Amino acid sequence: MIELINVGKAYPDGTKAVKDITFTVKEGELFVLVGTSGCGKTTTLKMINRLIETTSGTILINGTNINSYNPIILRRSIGYAIQQVGLFPHLTVGKNIDLVPHLLKRDSTDSGKRISDMLEMVGLGAGSLKDKYPVQLSGGQKQRIGVCRALAADPQIVLMDEPFGALDPITKEQLQDEFFKLQRKLKKTIVFVTHDIVEAIKLGDRLAIMRDGVIVQIDSPVNIIKNPANDFVKQFLGGYNFKVEGDTIRIEKIVTK
Ligand SMILES: Nc1ncnc2c1ncn2[C@@H]1O[C@H](COP(=O)(O)OP(=O)(O)OP(=O)(O)O)[C@@H](O)[C@H]1O
Ligand SMILES: [Mg+2]
Structure with missing residues (x-):
């Protein structure tokens, strides 16, 4: 389990990349941080394995403050995948x-x-x-x-920062499907970052929608589609028709010509 409690990050130049974020990722959950470019997703993710240190708030992993671990040992115990693959x-x-x-x-x-x-x-x-x-x-x-x-x-915990970011739509979809099946089997505790709302809805057990360093809504994909918290969330969902049928969500892209 991962808990972020009132977490913030102010960079030395004064940029407040993350402001007072609180969320809990349950054991075996795939939790998606989704939002537009620059909203603080990568900063939030990297604070969990201490690639970036918090400037306020507390992060607990299985109830223990991450600051009580040696950062290198902490990092080796947590899986990490990034967009540039690395x-x-x-x-x-x-x-x-x-x-x-x-x-x-x-x-x-x-x-x-x-x-x-x-x-x-x-x-x-x-x-x-x-x-x-x-x-x-x-x-x-x-x-x-x-x-x-x-x-x-x-590792029980895996952090993923746009791991399928730089792919064509067909390969991306294929990898998402494979990854989804894999996660059903492995049941890792995953924090997954993306700017792609379709990817977020497809993969996430729950999503946190971020804007300007804060979370504007946390909920399951179905609940977010049914009850978007505000106009920003509505706008974020706006390019698609999402149809909820029981547990299934059908997604159609809106194309204007
Ligand atoms: N080292 C740094 N010093 C100062 N500001 C920074 C630093 N790193 C990131 N920022 C700023 O913090 C904010 C959040 O950056 P972050 O990388 O977390 O965004 P992001 O949501 O991951 O965006 P993207 O989708 O483009 O990857 C941005 O405004 C960015 O310019
Ligand atoms: Mg990023």
Whole structure:
């Protein structure tokens, strides 16, 4: 469980990127932070693994204040995937995936099996990508490897910052579907950042809609569609027709010609 209590971040230049944010992510929940560019999503995410330090408020992981952990140990215990993927170019795919387990000194005799299991899990089992370098992969393959690496040490908590950001719509949808199925099986506690409302609604158990460093609404996708908190949320949902039928949400894009 992750708890943010009145969390804020003022950067040294005075920018208040995050102002007084409070939310709880339950065990096994996929919680999405969604909002337009610059609203503070990445800053919020990075405060959870202390890549950025808070300037106010408290963050607890399983009831313990994150400031009581060594930041490096904390970071290794939490999976992290980012939009730019961030694979190390000088390491093979296999070594990139095994980076954190290796740092955690997991048994190296298991590493071959661990890597092939991970590749299998994200639908790359058939090819022999293990010994390739990131430069030899397509964008979609790199993003899959990024997700693999975030999950490789089997962390209970995973932070994901626009992990499918730079993909064409078809590959993106495919990866979202695979990821959704994977999460149903793995039940990680995930904070997932996106600016894409469709992605948020499709993947999230609950969403927090952010604007200018604050959260304007937190709820399940169905409740947000049924009861948008204000005009900003309505506008954010505005480009689509969302039809709720029981637990299913159908999404149609509105096209004006
Ligand atoms: N190191 C920094 N110093 C000063 N201001 C910063 C710094 N990093 C980010 N900011 C500002 O903080 C605000 C929030 O940035 P953040 O990266 O959290 O936004 P975001 O919601 O992730 O946006 P995007 O969707 O574009 O990635 C922005 O106004 C940004 O310019
Ligand atoms: Mg960002």
